[in-house]
Amino acid sequence: MRIFKGIAASEGLAKGKALVHHQASMVAEKQHILADGIAGELEKFRTALSTAKRTLEEHNVRDITKESKEILETHLMMLQDPEYIQQIEAYISTNLVCAQWAVDSVTTDMVALLEKTEDALLRERAVDFRDVSLYLIDAIKGKGSHRMENLDEDVILVADVLMPSELFAMDKTHVLGISLDGGGRASHVAILVRAFNIPTVLATGGASKTVKDGDEVIVDGTYGEVFVRPDLMVSQMLDERFELWQQYEVELHQMADLPSVTTDGHPVQLKANIQTSSEVDGIKALGACGIGLFRSEFLFMESLEHPSEQRQFEVYKQVVESMAPNPVTIRTIDIGGDKVVSGLGIDEKNPILGWRAVRFCLSRKDIFTIQLRALLRASVYGKLQIMFPMISGVEELNAVLHLLEHVKEECRTEHIPFDPNVKVGTMIEVPSAALCADILAKKVDFFSIGTNDLIQYTIAVDRGNEKIAYLYQPFHPGVLRSIKMIVEMAHQNNIPVSLCGEMASDPLCSVLLAGLGMDELSMGSQSLLQVRKILRSVSFEEAKQLADHVLGMDSYLTITTYIREWMHDRFDHITTI
Known part of the structure; x- marks a missing residue:
């Protein structure tokens, strides 16, 4: 028996005979011509x-x-x-x-x-x-040999690479489960297997090189495991796991329509992070009370040409209308750094500290003003909020606010309707912005803490560098103290504060973040139900006591150990931490 660990991309359990598929068509044949x-x-x-x-x-x-x-x-x-x-x-x-x-x-x-x-x-x-x-x-x-349109028996598809085109073309009635050597939860393949309800595990490493056609394979899309030639004991264990998973899923989905409040009545709004309009229906079904982060840069990645004002307007309008009356926070173009878009001339030796996000937008006002016009036009169709990324100080904030007012005046002159009271906020993801939070709070309607970059910049650790990945610690005392300070500065100026980084999606962090005073948490849709269940199971007083206690600790190792034990004592039956 072999066990392959990977990424749980589509929940469920499937058992069957393997059909191994290796992608050979990706290599084109080179021929010179006259x-x-x-x-x-x-x-x-x-x-x-x-x-x-x-x-x-x-x-x-x-x-x-x-x-x-x-x-x-x-x-x-x-x-x-x-x-x-x-x-x-x-x-x-x-x-x-x-x-x-x-x-x-x-x-x-x-x-x-x-x-x-x-x-x-x-x-x-x-x-x-x-x-x-x-x-x-x-x-x-003229081959199409990689297509799997006609299958005459149920199979577990084990592949090295699988394209969305192959998923559309294959006989999905006979594909019980899928194991892929690579991939991630954000890929279109991952989106499709969830839409097709096919239990799937991605990034198994090399399962397709080990499995042979006809081998018995079990795919556990909930825990992210693939079992090859399982013995009887493992098969029985997985049958029991499937029954428990079904019971837990029923329990979680019963909470989709319940408010996210602690046992003593303190609300913590739970919103969703999205990158495409196709995700809206799914997050509504899970009870998200809004979209806390719409990553608009993905519009710029789907084509070699920059999206026109009309194209952007249509997408923003669709999302805002679909979520109404709940709010939709759209982050302006956050490219550069680790987000590369073709044709923009962004190629730097140190891109993480370079020409990115609002810095790029302020120097390419031709692109930025088009987006602001599209956002303003869409604002009359629901509750749209505009959020600026990577603001480092009041000078940048003043510049983008001034440009926004200029675009508003253009719209008035051209008799283009927009919401004159559209709310504007800034992400706090740079240490200088955290230290100046009291100044910035006087100029905006809300804060959203982007912990992915805030952690990276606070600890001075490149989160993409495997050699120092161990230093990237959400529970570092410096990070937690920064979050606490940002929340206090926001509340002193009577504006709400949200957190939209990966910490919000981690059930291990949920009680701590509530205790630090977060008004909203915005996360990947897969975490919404679990975080809601956790927050509805504790009191706000308990959460504050937890936060106060760990803020007095001196190392991320001590804090991490303490929080893990605290959460396990209360939620071991519903968390996989």
């Missing part, structure tokens, strides 16, 4: 474009979920992107190579920008760019 062969290769490419579009459109007319539909539409948009098409055609003509090699080369250059980042969310988007090239390469080759 000058008189250019026209023929261009024609091959254009024919492949039409074929690939037709394949996507065929999938798009089926009875599919909203999330699946949006992924297909994104891929269709990429296939119609004039810049992408022009680059491939120019590559064929300039380098005298065949069409499939040109497609692969141009796409590889685009993907390289994303794969160099430390942000797992962005790295996973590279898979989707590759998927579009796969449609094209297969259409050029």
Whole structure:
């Protein structure tokens, strides 16, 4: 028996015979051509474009979920992107190579920008760019051999790489579970397997190299484990685990419509972090009382061209309308650093401390003002809030507020309706902003603490550097004291404060954050129900006592140990910490 640990991407338990799938089509064949062969290769490419579009459109007319539909539409948009098409055609003509090699080369250059980042969310988007090239390469080759459209028995699919295109095309009635060697929860593949309700484990490392066709495999998409050739004892244990999981799921979902309040009546609003409009229906079903962070930069990643004002407006409007009357906080473009977007000329030796987020926006007002106009236009359709990232001091805040007022005046002149009372806030993720929180609080309507960067900058540790990853500690006394100070400064100036970093998604942190005085926690949707259950099980007085106690401790090791024991004593039956 072999056990592979990975990322739990889609909950559930599945048992069956393995079907091993290795992705071979990703490698294009390189062939040089003569000058008189250019026209023929261009024609091959254009024919492949039409074929690939037709394949996507065929999938798009089926009875599919909203999330699946949006992924297909994104891929269709990429296939119609004039810049992408022009680059491939120019590559064929300039380098005298065949069409499939040109497609692969141009796409590889685009993907390289994303794969160099430390942000797992962005790295996973590279898979989707590759998927579009796969449609094209297969259409050029005329093979499509990697498709699994006709399966005559139930299987557990064990693969090294799986593309969204393959998920759409495969016979999903016979795929009971999926194990992938790579991937992450933010990828389109992960979104799709959840939409298709297929238990899935990602990032198993090398299961596909060990498993053979016909092997018995159990996929546990709840705990993130794959069992190959399990013995009888393990099979019985997993059957019991499945029954407990079902009971717990029922218990959690019963809380979707309940308020997030402590046992003594203190409210802590629970909101969701999203990056695409396709996630809205799911978070509403889980009882999120709003969106605390909409990462607008993902709009800039789905195409080689910058999204137009109209495109941005339509997306913002859709999200705001869908969530009304609950609020939607949209963060303005947060690119640079570990978020690389093609075509913007951001390539620095030290990007984490460089030209990023609001610094980029203030120097590229042509891009920034378009986004502000789109946001203001969408503000009349619900409760939209605008949030600026990586503000380091009052000078930057004054600059963006001044620009926002200028755009408002433009809208008034052009008789474009917008909410004149739209709320504006800033993220607190730079130590200088934390130390000046009392000054910044007088100029905005709310704070949102971005702990991912606040931890990184406070401790001076690159969170993408494996050599010093152990130093990246949310429970570092300096981090907790900063959070406490920010909350106090916000409340003294009568504005609410939210926390939207990964700490909010960690059940281990939930009681502590409530005790530190957080008004809101914004998190990944997978954590909403569990955090709500935890907060409804403790009193605010207990939470404050916990926070006060750990604030007096002198090391992250002591604090982490104490919080783990405190939480295990009370929540061992519902937390996996």
